[in-house]
């Protein structure tokens with residue numbers, strides 16, 4: 292069984308961050324594809340030593356003795372696990388039935404089944420450090436991203452060049468076929484959702500759905516698949532302690548990928564790097580703010596500005612740095628992105644993101660600025676700034692439009708209470724300087740009044756048929772057939 296190529300073996304044993312960076316650089320350079328199973332096993336083995344099997348409390352505290360604790364990763368260890376993966380995949384798939392150069396949906400489902408059926412019957416799916424093939428091969432455990440990556444790695448082992456990872460902000464699937472036009476679910480998503488493995492991601496599902504980014508997912512190359520496992524490195528030892536070595540390895544590998552231009556179409560990886568640079572800045576490298584802005588530019592340029600996280604990465608950073616006005620602008624931009632979507636039950640992650648911003652971060656920010664008397668006296672605080680008020684309203688307007696036409700409600704009493712709390716902090720004067728303009732309805736012949744009349748009569752007709760208007764019914768303004776469209780409100784400060 293062919294093990295590693297000579298140029299792979301020569302890097303072992305890996306004894307330092309630099310050794311790992313050299314291995315990855317070598318793998319990412321030249322015409323050969325990077326070896327996905329090899330790299331995932333290496334990262335998983337290191338993460339296991341530095342975070343999972345960390346010495347129990349009470350033993351030598353290396354951080355005090357400044358002794359480096361980077362593990363020695365032996366070739367034999369990695370090669371044995373690699374052989375196990377290759378053997379498992381090749382034994383489970385009889386390729387004689389699949390003669391085409393590109394994968395078929397049947398083969399994708401089959402490979403997904405091979406990974407899926409090898410998983411432990413039941414384990415805590417949300418646990419950390421379950422993302423790598425090291426976890427799969429030593430513990431038969433993978434998280435939902437790990438299953439998708441495992442399928443892509445298995446196809447690389449089988450010699451297919453067309454099967455690639457597709458990534459949204461909270462889900463992963465694969466693209467395959469002649470011109471990468473086919474898509475297939477290969478893993479589960481969230482809790483209590485039936486997995487849809489083998490099914491294509493159709494417009495009906497992906498349109499207006501944040502989970503599928505309105506059909507604008509990150510479509511990975513082999514090098515971006517390497518970036519996804521580097522970005523997926525989890526340096527956490529516990530809820531409060533991170534492994535500095537693991538975080539530093541992740542940061543160095545992300546800079547390597549950045550320099551090789553493999554992050555330019557991967558906004559979340561740029562955001563991850565920005566977060567790492569905030570924690571521990573690398574001299575002569577771009578600032579976090581630049582990386583967050585590069586992530587936004589990438590989403591604008593490559594993904595029709597359908598990604599939300601680039602704006603919440605930036606907003607979170609600005610908030611932590613106390614740049615409250617700019618944080619509000621970033622969050623308003625995030626809400627402007629989410630307004631295109633309809634909220635459904637599989638979108639909880641982005642719901643939690645906006646819940647924290649609206650009901651925790653913004654109220655906390657309002658308290659801080661309200662107690663800043665100097666700023667109050669000189670009217671320099673955001674409470675007197677029409678731009679901030681306009682961004683505040685744009686933020687909430689985006690969330691309201693997100694809810695409109697959605698099968699699942701977004702807002703509840705806590706949202707309303709926090710809105711009133713934050714809104715009331717603004718000084719009355721800001722309202723004199725903003726203009727709330729409604730754009731006219733489309734080429735609607737009937738006037739607004741006639742239209743409302745039609746609608747009310749129409750509804751009366753429906754109610755006449757004892758139509759139950761249950762509260763999950765999308766609001767009437769979004770029923771098909773309604774003429775004209777929702778007046779667009781542009782909230783702009785005057786002048």
Ligand SMILES: CC1(C)CN=C(N2CCN(c3ncnc4sc(CCF)cc34)CC2)S1
Pocket residue numbers: 436458459460461462463519522523559560563600603604607644
């Ligand atoms: C602004 C934030 C709340 C901070 N961290 C965030 N994330 C951490 C990193 N994340 C990611 N980073 C790189 N690649 C991926 S692929 C994916 C979907 C599951 F496969 C998630 C994700 C997800 C989002 S968003």
